Amino acid sequence: xxxxxxxxxxxxxxxxxxxxxxxxxxxxxxxxxxxxxxxxxxxxxxxxxxxxxxxxxxxxxxxxxxxxxxxxxxxxxxxxxxxxxxxxxxxxxxxxxxxxxxxxxxxxxxxxxxxxxxxxxxxxxxxxxxxxxxxxxxxxxxxxxxxxxxxxxxxxxxxxxxxxxxxxxxxxxxxxxxxxxxxxxxxxxxxxxxxxxxxxxxxxxxxxxxxxxxxxxxxxxxxxxxxxxxx
Numbered sequence: 134x135x136x137x138x139x140x141x142x143x144x145x146x147x148x149x150x151x152x153x154x155x156x157x158x159x160x161x162x163x164x165x166x167x168x169x170x171x172x173x174x175x176x177x178x179x180x181x182x183x184x185x186x187x188x189x190x191x192x193x194x195x196x197x198x199x200x201x202x203x204x205x206x207x208x209x210x211x212x213x214x215x216x217x218x219x220x221x222x223x224x225x226x227x228x229x230x231x232x233x234x235x236x237x238x239x240x241x242x243x244x245x246x247x248x249x250x251x252x253x254x255x256x257x258x259x260x261x262x263x264x265x266x267x268x269x270x271x272x273x274x275x276x277x278x279x280x281x282x283x284x285x286x287x288x289x290x291x292x293x294x295x296x297x298x299x300x301x302x303x304x305x306x307x308x309x310x311x312x313x314x315x316x317x318x319x320x321x322x323x324x325x326x327x328x329x330x331x332x333x334x335x336x337x338x339x340x341x342x343x344x345x346x347x348x349x350x351x352x353x354x355x356x357x358x359x360x361x362x363x364x
Contacts, residue, residue, distance in 0.1 A: 137161045137249035138296075139240045142184060142192070144176030145323040146343055147255035147299055149183045150311035154298045155253045156187055157314055163247060164189040165240055169232070170200025170208045175322055175331045182320040195239055205229040207325060214326040216336040224263055225338060227325055233266035234275065237295065241279050244293065250285065253296045260304035260342050272297050304346030312352070319355035332359045 138160035140152045155162050164184040166177055177194060184192035203209035206226045219225040233256065240252045256267040265271065276295040280286035286293060299307050311318065323343045324333035333340050335358040347354040 135159060135161045136251060137163060137190075137244075137247050138251040138253055139163050139165055139244045139247065139249055140189070140253040141236055141240055141255070142166050142180045142189075143255075144179035144181075144183060144321060145255075145339075146304075146311070146318060146321045146346075147257060147307060147323075148180075149187070149255075149316050149318070149321045150307050150314070151253045151255035151296075151298055152183065152187050152189065153311055153314040153316050155251075155296070160251060160253075162187070162189045162253075163243065163249070164192040165236075165243060166192070166194040167236060167239070168194055168196045169229075169235075170198050171229075172207055172210065172214070173322070173325055173327055175324075175327050178331075179320050179322045183316075186317060186320065193243075197235065197239075199229055199232065199235070202230065214334075214337050216326070216334065217338075218341050219263055219338045222263075224265065227338065228264050231266070233264075233271070237275055237279075241283065241293070245283050245285070250291045250293045251296060252293070253298065255299050256297055257299045257302065257304075257307065259301065260307075260346065267300075269297070269300055272300070303349070304342050305349035308346045308352070309350050317355075321356065323356075328359045332357045334358070335360045 142148045142164040166180040200208040206212040206214045323339045325337040326334045
């Protein structure tokens with residue numbers, strides 16, 4: 134019997150690649166997305182396409198409201214999304230407090246119901262925006278907690294693993310891996326501040342990192358942009 138995996142799928146480049154990797158490793162993939170009050174909700178349309186294209190067994194979108202607390206440019210419309218590269222020594226205003234902790238907890242709940250002991254998340258600790266919940270230390274701590282919080286963990290039936298296949302890859306390496314696995318990046322959206330028509334801005338930190346990755350492998354990003362960053 135093939136193993137089941139819950140894959141967190143935002144609709145962006147990284148999570149699409151993580152889904153492709155999980156599938157390539159032989160898992161039956163159950164994709165999980167969130168409508169959490171994000172200003173870039175166009176990514177959810179992308180997530181649905183990606184899940185279908187990459188053959189997820191099931192794709193669910195859960196509605197929660199992190200916007201009720203705000204504190205991030207992605208969930209509070211009164212905080213502007215910066216259109217410049219973030220500084221390496223500071224946490225940018227696009228960080229959503231506790232987002233990955235919340236997302237992983239939902240993934241853990243679904244995994245336990247499915248009888249799955251594998252969760253995939255596309256966090257990255259190299260070409261990323263400096264978010265604290267993308268670090269290997271956080272993932273290791275969450276995995277340890279998860280194995281104290283589930284029936285299987287307590288009874289010793291099986292150990293849950295949080296897979297982070299992209300965590301030590303550059304954006305260029307991630308894109309190269311995804312292309313090798315047949316990911317169609319034209320249906321992914323990484324932009325924090327897309328135009329009303331869904332086009333990526335090309336100048337927010339996430340767009341800059343994405344475009345840089347494509348340039349480094351000598352490829353053109355197939356996503357439509359309203360303007361292109363030169364950085």
